[in-house]
Amino acid sequence: MSEKVNRRVTLAAQPVGAPKDSDFQMIEGSVPVPGDGEMLLRTIYLSLDPYMRGRISAARSYAASVEIGQTMVGATVSSVVASNHPKFEPGQLVLGYSGWQDYEVS
Numbered sequence: 001m002s003e004k005v006n007r008r009v010t011l012a013a014q015p016v017g018a019p020k021d022s023d024f025q026m027i028e029g030s031v032p033v034p035g036d037g038e039m040l041l042r043t044i045y046l047s048l049d050p051y052m053r054g055r056i057s058a059a060r061s062y063a064a065s066v067e068i069g070q071t072m073v074g075a076t077v078s079s080v081v082a083s084n085h086p087k088f089e090p091g092q093l094v095l096g097y098s099g100w101q102d103y104e105v106s
Contacts, residue, residue, distance in 0.1 A: 004031045004103075005028050005029070005030070005031070005102075006028070006029050006030060006031045006032065006101060006102050006103045007026060007027070007028050007101065007102050008026075008027050008029070008071045008072075008099070008100060008101035008102070009024050009025070009026055009027075009071065009072045009100035009101070010024065010025050010027055010069055010070060010071055010072065011023065011024065011025075011056055011066045011067070011068055011069065011070055011072060012024055012025040012068065012069075013068065014056060014057060014058050014065075014068070015056060015057070019053070019056065023056070024072070031102075031103045032103060032104065032105040033105070034082055034083070034084050034085075034105045035084065035105070036084055037084060037085055038084055038085060038105050038106060039080050039081075039082065039083040039084065039085045039088050039105070039106055040080070040081040040082040040083075040103060040104075040105055041076075041078035041079065041080060041081065041094060041096065041098055041103065041104050041105070041106055042078055042079050042081045042102060042103055043076045043077075043078050043098055043101065043102055043103070043104070044076075044077050044078060044079055044093070045076065045077040046074050046075075046076050046100060047074050047075040047076070048074065049074070049075075051063070052072075052073070052074065055073060056072075071099045071100060071101055072099055072100035073097065073099050073100075074097070074098075074099050074100055075095070075096070075097055076095070076096050076097065076098040076099070077093060077094070077095055077096075078093070078094050078096055078098055078104070079091065079092070079093055079094075080092045080093075080094060081103070094106075
């Protein structure tokens with residue numbers, strides 16, 4: 001059985017005009033480990049919304065821009081994979097803001 005990998009999409013360049021593939025980068029890394037009071041989440045659904053175009057621009061906006069190299073932002077529905085938090089157990093679904101990645105510690 002192969003080891004789990006965390007894939008995440010980062011901003012590689014601020015788009016000029018319509019975003020293109022080269023404006024983003026897929027990075028693979030290890031799955032994070034939750035600490036005390038934390039839980040490991042696996043993204044099931046990711047929300048892709050029109051406002052995100054403004055988040056990858058250098059133009060001033062009501063929301064902070066995604067920095068080059070930062071994981072793309074986005075609301076998510078995730079499954080709790082492992083939990084060290086007293087109020088959450090594996091298998092539960094949570095609504096969060098994990099962004100464009102397979103796993104996140106929250």
